[in-house]
Amino acid sequence: MTNALRFPAADPQTAATHFAAELAFxxxxxxxxxxxxxxxxxxxxxxxxxxxxxxAQARIPGAINLPYRDLPERLDLDPxxxxxxxxxxxxxxxxxxxxxxxxxxxxxxxxxxxxxxxWREAGYPVESDQLVGAGVSKVxxxx
Numbered sequence: 001m002t003n004a005l006r007f008p009a010a011d012p013q014t015a016a017t018h019f020a021a022e023l024a025f026x027x028x029x030x031x032x033x034x035x036x037x038x039x040x041x042x043x044x045x046x047x048x049x050x051x052x053x054x055x056a057q058a059r060i061p062g063a064i065n066l067p068y069r070d071l072p073e074r075l076d077l078d079p080x081x082x083x084x085x086x087x088x089x090x091x092x093x094x095x096x097x098x099x100x101x102x103x104x105x106x107x108x109x110x111x112x113x114x115x116x117x118x119w120r121e122a123g124y125p126v127e128s129d130q131l132v133g134a135g136v137s138k139v140x141x142x143x
């Protein structure tokens with residue numbers, strides 16, 4: 001028996017259900033970038049869940065800053081939109097915490113796979129309060 005198949009693969013229907021559910025919770029940086037290039041972000045808002053200091057240093061164009069630690073109980077957000085949360089990387093869970101807080105307040109959410117680190121590693125642009133279109137080096141999470 002191979003190591004890869006020590007645990008048998010799920011039947012196709014179970015696998016389809018699982019992966020469809022996974023995609024309901026995640027957004028891909030390539031898909032979001034393509035939307036931004038086409039000017040088509042209808043239906044969703046990018047949400048930077050790190051601290052304002054990190055947001056000021058580097059953020060995905062068009063994102064809003066809602067630090068997960070500071071989310072008020074009531075938010076003036078459009079309930080018809082999906083809020084795609086991101087943070088620093090796979091090693092940071094601020095996006096998960098932010099998505100949880102928004103979902104608990106009744107908003108539909110997704111998490112951006114890999115955060116701003118995956119975004120930047122793909123070569124996509126960032127905005128910055130310090131430098132427009134900044135090629136900013138690694139940004140501290142400030143979470």
